[in-house]
Each structure stands twice: as C-alpha cells, then as structure tokens.
Amino acid sequence: MSARIIDGKAFAADLRERVASHVPAFRERTGRSPGLAVVLVGEDPASAVYVRNKGKMTRAAGMESIEHRLDAKVEQDELNALVDRLNADPTVDGILVQLPLPPHLDADEVILRIDPDKDVDGFHPVNAGRLASGLPAMVPCTPLGCLMLLEDELGDLSGKDAVVIGRSNIVGKPMAALLTAKSCTVTVAHSRTRNLPHYLKHADIVVAAVGRPQFVHGEWLKPGATVIDVGINRTEDGLVGDVDFDSAASMAGAITPVPGGVGPMTIAVLLRNTLVAAHRREGVPLDESAI
Numbered sequence: 473m474s475a476r477i478i479d480g481k482a483f484a485a486d487l488r489e490r491v492a493s494h495v496p497a498f499r500e501r502t503g504r505s506p507g508l509a510v511v512l513v514g515e516d517p518a519s520a521v522y523v524r525n526k527g528k529m530t531r532a533a534g535m536e537s538i539e540h541r542l543d544a545k546v547e548q549d550e551l552n553a554l555v556d557r558l559n560a561d562p563t564v565d566g567i568l569v570q571l572p573l574p575p576h577l578d579a580d581e582v583i584l585r586i587d588p589d590k591d592v593d594g595f596h597p598v599n600a601g602r603l604a605s606g607l608p609a610m611v612p613c614t615p616l617g618c619l620m621l622l623e624d625e626l627g628d629l630s631g632k633d634a635v636v637i638g639r640s641n642i643v644g645k646p647m648a649a650l651l652t653a654k655s656c657t658v659t660v661a662h663s664r665t666r667n668l669p670h671y672l673k674h675a676d677i678v679v680a681a682v683g684r685p686q687f688v689h690g691e692w693l694k695p696g697a698t699v700i701d702v703g704i705n706r707t708e709d710g711l712v713g714d715v716d717f718d719s720a721a722s723m724a725g726a727i728t729p730v731p732g733g734v735g736p737m738t739i740a741v742l743l744r745n746t747l748v749a750a751h752r753r754e755g756v757p758l759d760e761s762a763i
C-alpha cells in the first residue's frame with residue numbers, strides 16, 4: 473500500500489471545533505444559540521444512530537438540538553404539518569428530515585415543504601438550483617465534506633479531471649456541481665456507464681457514490697489519483713465502501729477509508745450549515761469561507 477490515508481474523522485473533529493468557536497459570538501449578538509431540528513420517522517437502526525449522533529454533536533458545539541421522533545406509520549399530512557411548524561418557529565435555523573423515510577411517505581413532498589433558508593441538508597430544489605447557478609445556497613453535507621477533504625489534500629482543484637460515480641440528488645449531482653464550480657473537468661458516471669475504467673484511467677479525482685460494495689477496482693485508477701469513497705455498505709465482511717480499498721490504496725496517491733473517511737464529515741458539515749443558516753437568517757456577518 474502506498475496511498476496516503478485521508479483522515480476524515482480528524483478533519484471532522486477540527487471542523488466541529490471551528491463551528492463551536494463561532495457560537496458564543498452568535499449568542500452574544502442574538503441572545504440565543506443556533507437551533508437544529510431533526511425529524512426521525514420510524515425505527516431504522518442506522519438512522520436512529522445517525523440522529524442520536526447529530527443531537528449529541530449539535531449540543532457539544534453549543535447549539536440547540538430539537539428532536540422529533542414520529543411513529544413509522546405517521547401519515548404524510550402529519551409530517552408535513554410538523555415541517556410547517558418548524559418553518560414558522562423563529563428559534564429553528566435548520567430543519568432536517570432523516571432519510572430514508574418509510575415507503576408510504578413521499579420524501580420529495582416533505583423536502584419541498586422545508587423553508588429553503590432552513591434546509592441545512594441542501595436537498596430543496598431551490599438550493600439545488602442555487603448551487604447549479606453559482607448563487608449562495610445551502611450545500612448538501614456529504615458532497616461539501618468531500619470537497620473540503622479534496623481541497624485539504626490537493627489545494628487548488630482547477631483544471632483537474634474528476635469522475636463522480638453516482639448521480640443521486642444527495643451526493644452525485646451536487647458533487648459534480650461543486651467540482652465544476654472549482655474549475656474541474658467533471659464526468660458523471662453511473663450504474664449504466666458502459667466503460668467506467670476508460671473514464672477512470674484519466675481521473676485525477678474519483679468520488680465513488682454508487683452504492684455498490686467494492687465496485688471500483690484499483691487497477692482502473694490513474695496512478696496517484698485522489699480517491700474519495702462515499703459508500704457505506706454493510707456486508708458479511710463488515711462495513712465496506714464503494715471502492716475496493718486494498719487494490720485502490722496500492723494505485724492511488726490518497727484515499728479515504730470506510731469507516732473514518734467521508735462519513736464523519738457529513739455531521740460536521742451539518743453543524744457548519746446550521747451555523748451558516750443561523751447567521752444568514754439573523755443577518756449576523758460570518759466569513760463562511762473560513763469554516
């Protein structure tokens with residue numbers, strides 16, 4: 473193995489501290505802490521862990537965590553009504569509905585209902601449009617976390633060839649928009665791409681978010697490439713990414729591990745987005761590029 477291991481866990485801990493350092497001044501200025509409301513529907517065990525960690529880390533950063541747990545059988549109207557109440561609550565700066573929702577609920581409908589200025593997940597089409605247009609947006613947490621790791625590793629990304637594998641609204645599409653905004657030449661590959669190794673051969677940057685365990689093989693990579701693995705797949709061999717770590721680590725210049733790579737960045741960026749949303753909503757200045 474020769475690749476540098478990108479320590480997302482340590483980067484995320486640093487980012488959470490940076491976020492926390494801005495909270496006292498916000499409280500001084502407004503008389504309250506930034507507030508994040510998290511809605512969990514049902515009992516999906518992984519979602520329950522993520523939501524618990526979000527609450528813990530929100531409080532550890534000095535912010536207010538408002539948690540709503542709804543029964544798995546809750547009706548769409550009741551979920552929508554909760555979002556309406558959170559939209560109207562001036563102490564709530566960020567609203568997040570934990571995904572996936574039980575199959576009888578329409579995630580698009582509930583996301584559309586969230587006030588775009590409180591949409592700390594960055595999933596609302598208004599924010600997707602703002603991001604695509606280069607306007608100030610709430611940016612989805614996982615891709616923004618990937619971008620932070622990439623810039624920390626590589627510095628200026630301008631002119632680099634990037635392949636994003638996966639075209640979801642949550643990771644692939646916003647990741648492509650962020651890399652395009654950084655002047656990368658971006659290819660979006662996905663499950664129907666005919667000859668993935670052909671594209672990967674030239675890629676300086678690979679972001680794998682396809683949702684298939686160990687899908688990307690090291691032999692396909694350009695030697696020295698930076699590989700960001702967004703996958704979290706629970707298999708008989710434990711938790712694995714979308715990249716075959718061992719073969720990729722012998723070809724790449726740097727790679728994120730699973731666990732301990734991208735995953736921890738998701739919650740750290742969520743706290744960052746909540747801080748940003750709170751400052752924007754209150755009109756309190758914040759140098760967003762410094763956090």
Ligand SMILES: Nc1nc2c(c(=O)[nH]1)N[C@@H](CN(C=O)c1ccc(C(=O)N[C@@H](CCC(=O)O)C(=O)O)cc1)CN2
Nearest residue numbers: 522568569570571572593613731732733734735736738
């Ligand atoms: N509304 C949202 N729903 C979901 C999101 C999201 O950003 N917003 N992302 C994922 C789940 N997620 C946060 O919600 C999340 C996933 C993974 C991690 C993480 O720290 N992973 C660890 C491994 C933990 C494990 O064993 O499962 C790691 O990779 O090191 C944090 C948050 C889907 N839903």
Ligand SMILES: [Mg+2]
Nearest residue numbers: 638639662663
């Ligand atoms: Mg896909």
